Amino acid sequence: MSQDSVIQANGLTKTYGSATAVDHISFEVGRGEIFGLLGPNGAGKTTTILMLLGLTDISAGEVSVLGFNPAREPLSVKRRVGYMPDTVGFYDGLTAADNLRYTARLIGFRVLEREKRIAEALDRVGLADVAEKRVGTFSRGMRQRLGLAEILMKGAQIAILDEPTSGLDPQATAELLGMIRGFKAEGVSVLLSSHLLERVQSVCDRVALFSSGKIALMGRVADLGREVLGGGYVVDIEADGAGLAERLALIPGVSGVEKTGIGKLRLHADRDVRPEAAAEVVALQGRLKFLGVQEPSLEAIYTRYFEAKKPEQAVQEGARHAA
Amino acid sequence: MQREGSAFSGLGVVVLKELSDHLTSVRMRVLEWLVVLVALAALYGAIQQIKDTTAEDPFLFLRLFTTSRDPLPSFVSFLSFLVPLMAIGLGFDTVNSEHNRRTLSRILSQPIYRDALLFGKFLAGLITLSISLVTLWLLVVGLGLLLIGIPPGAEEIARSFVFLLVTIIYAGVWLALALLFSILFRSAATAALVTLGLWLFITFIWPVLAGAVAQAIIPPDPRYTALGLQTPGTAELEQILARLSPSTLYAEVVVALLDPTTRALGPIYLSQLQGAVLGAPLPLGASVLIAWPQIVAMIASALLLFVVGYVIFQRQEVRA
Ligand SMILES: Nc1ncnc2c1ncn2[C@@H]1O[C@H](COP(=O)(O)OP(=O)(O)OP(=O)(O)O)[C@@H](O)[C@H]1O
Ligand SMILES: [Mg+2]
Numbered sequence: 094m095s096q097d098s099v100i101q102a103n104g105l106t107k108t109y110g111s112a113t114a115v116d117h118i119s120f121e122v123g124r125g126e127i128f129g130l131l132g133p134n135g136a137g138k139t140t141t142i143l144m145l146l147g148l149t150d151i152s153a154g155e156v157s158v159l160g161f162n163p164a165r166e167p168l169s170v171k172r173r174v175g176y177m178p179d180t181v182g183f184y185d186g187l188t189a190a191d192n193l194r195y196t197a198r199l200i201g202f203r204v205l206e207r208e209k210r211i212a213e214a215l216d217r218v219g220l221a222d223v224a225e226k227r228v229g230t231f232s233r234g235m236r237q238r239l240g241l242a243e244i245l246m247k248g249a250q251i252a253i254l255d256e257p258t259s260g261l262d263p264q265a266t267a268e269l270l271g272m273i274r275g276f277k278a279e280g281v282s283v284l285l286s287s288h289l290l291e292r293v294q295s296v297c298d299r300v301a302l303f304s305s306g307k308i309a310l311m312g313r314v315a316d317l318g319r320e321v322l323g324g325g326y327v328v329d330i331e332a333d334g335a336g337l338a339e340r341l342a343l344i345p346g347v348s349g350v351e352k353t354g355i356g357k358l359r360l361h362a363d364r365d366v367r368p369e370a371a372a373e374v375v376a377l378q379g380r381l382k383f384l385g386v387q388e389p390s391l392e393a394i395y396t397r398y399f400e401a402k403k404p405e406q407a408v409q410e411g412a413r414h415a416a
Numbered sequence: 417m418q419r420e421g422s423a424f425s426g427l428g429v430v431v432l433k434e435l436s437d438h439l440t441s442v443r444m445r446v447l448e449w450l451v452v453l454v455a456l457a458a459l460y461g462a463i464q465q466i467k468d469t470t471a472e473d474p475f476l477f478l479r480l481f482t483t484s485r486d487p488l489p490s491f492v493s494f495l496s497f498l499v500p501l502m503a504i505g506l507g508f509d510t511v512n513s514e515h516n517r518r519t520l521s522r523i524l525s526q527p528i529y530r531d532a533l534l535f536g537k538f539l540a541g542l543i544t545l546s547i548s549l550v551t552l553w554l555l556v557v558g559l560g561l562l563l564i565g566i567p568p569g570a571e572e573i574a575r576s577f578v579f580l581l582v583t584i585i586y587a588g589v590w591l592a593l594a595l596l597f598s599i600l601f602r603s604a605a606t607a608a609l610v611t612l613g614l615w616l617f618i619t620f621i622w623p624v625l626a627g628a629v630a631q632a633i634i635p636p637d638p639r640y641t642a643l644g645l646q647t648p649g650t651a652e653l654e655q656i657l658a659r660l661s662p663s664t665l666y667a668e669v670v671v672a673l674l675d676p677t678t679r680a681l682g683p684i685y686l687s688q689l690q691g692a693v694l695g696a697p698l699p700l701g702a703s704v705l706i707a708w709p710q711i712v713a714m715i716a717s718a719l720l721l722f723v724v725g726y727v728i729f730q731r732q733e734v735r736a
Contacts, residue, residue, distance in 0.1 A: 139735065148521060149733060165419075167527075168529075176525035182518025199429050
């Protein structure tokens with residue numbers, strides 16, 4: 094893993110005066126992975142990202158981005174990493190292409206390469222028609238896409254996206270998430286932050302759930318689900334056939350069968366039992382209308398995790414008061 | 417800590433971008449028209465006045481800059497308060513506008529240092545001001561030639577050229593001040609207001625205040641007062657205090673440069689007059705030498721203001 098990780102953070106800490114914004118966090122992002130920094134407002138996601146880019150000083154801990162130290166070799170890091178800040182801003186008086194031209198010049202691309210890259214990038218994000226329009230006329234979604242175009246143009250190895258979907262409607266969100274998957278398909282590693290767990294859950298390979306400056310949970314969404322929600326898959330099935338419920342209950346690993354409607358059953362199991370369930374329906378010569386496994390929802394994981402934490406905290410605080 | 421790469425990589429790109437922003441901006445056009453119109457008015461007054469006075473003057477051309485005709489002030493006095501206005505007008509939103517447009521973190525995530533961005537912005541502002549001032553200078557020289565009809569001598573051209581350079585330095589001081597406030601204040605309106613307020617204070621109130629402060633610290637000697645003279649100690653202190661204002665420095669340099677008979681700035685000591693023919697003009701080199709401390713002080717204050725701004729900018733958080 095460490096062989097193939099592009100970002101390694103170890104005990105990363107940021108303090109503002111006496112307040113700790115990021116508190117000894119450690120994580121790694123693998124090559125070609127989509128990694129989500131998720132958590133509520135003020136949890137420290139943006140601060141973490143700024144430290145990765147060398148845009149804010151690190152109070153303690155170490156971080157390595159593509160083998161470079163962002164504090165000591167910021168130019169090497171910034172040459173290889175594309176960054177889209179939350180509510181990304183452009184020069185409103187300039188056209189989309191001119192905005193990218195300025196960035197491309199700062200990066201140091203020569204004229205021919207510059208123009209080629211800009212045209213390609215704008216095309217990829219679907220802004221080719223408005224390349225010569227002033228950014229002042231752009232909608233929120235178009236600006237976000239222009240931000241992605243900048244990262245594409247840069248040819249970054251890592252894309253760091255801060256709240257890429259905030260303020261976007263569902264369709265624009267879906268489009269943007271599609272483009273983020275496109276990054277992954279090209280081998281670009283993606284680190285994205287969001288406070289909207291549901292929206293980004295589908296694209297992230299792994300997530301780190303932040304809570305007041307600390308990483309509370311980290312891992313693949315499915316694993317976290319099993320860990321926090323007490324394990325167990327929930328399989329919904331809609332089929333007919335006499336005695337189906339009884340037969341399903343006999344499948345190894347199924348711990349319970351629940352009737353959720355006419356001809357609708359819900360199985361609780363410790364593994365994905367869809368193949369066996371389907372086989373049972375077929376064996377009964379019933380008609381299978383629906384068969385699906387519920388992905389554990391990040392929202393549920395997050396809520397459950399902190400609900401579970403709270404009583405402990407209350408006890409601790411009570412003890413402190415008593416003392 | 418050793419930094420990687422050049423602090424100024426990307427400087428040229430920033431300068432070009434900012435320069436083209438300035439030169440195409442409506443704000444710059446308004447400022448330029450303001451300056452041109454005012455300059456023309458002052459010049460017209462000066463030429464009328466010069467034509468009325470028939471006395472022989474070896475430095476007739478330089479009089480274009482310094483002669484005034486009521487109710488208009490001279491070209492130089494116009495410049496001394498229009499140049500700060502132009503510089504402040506260009507510089508008051510240099511850095512805070514990047515914050516407010518939320519472009520700063522995006523630009524700084526490109527492989528450049530903050531140094532290049534800040535210095536590039538300052539240079540672009542200074543180049544823009546220089547372009548306007550050179551244009552204005554050419555305009556005055558050309559019109560002067562046309563209207564007076566006597567070609568200026570090499571000495572006069574040289575003096576007015578040094579005057580142009582000094583005016584650019586003077587503009588640089590105010591630009592650095594505006595830049596500093598654009599870093600300190602996130603709101604461009606606040607930055608503009610504070611800078612303009614400080615300009616008003618430094619230019620119009622401080623000279624008066626300097627006298628009062630000097631008299632409070634070193635009370636005037638009644639023996640001098642009785643003779644209608646200023647007490648030397650008080651006068652000296654007043655001058656030191658007044659020289660804290662770049663406007664005073666600029667005015668002094670201008671006097672030395674445009675009036676070749678100026679032998680000293682401030683109180684004249686007898687030693688300076690020994691062996692001198694009163695009223696005889698000095699060569700350009702000598703005039704520059706007289707004004708040299710003031711010129712250096714202006715350059716130093718521009719640098720100081722820039723460095724203070726630079727240090728603050730380096731430590732500033734990039735997010736809005
Ligand atoms: N310049 C600063 N000075 C003091 N505290 C700060 C500063 N910048 C951020 N903080 C604090 O650091 C904490 C983390 O902020 P950060 O912006 O990283 O959160 P975030 O997870 O990105 O939140 P959001 O979802 O709202 O973007 C917050 O409590 C914030 O108040
Ligand atoms: Mg944030």
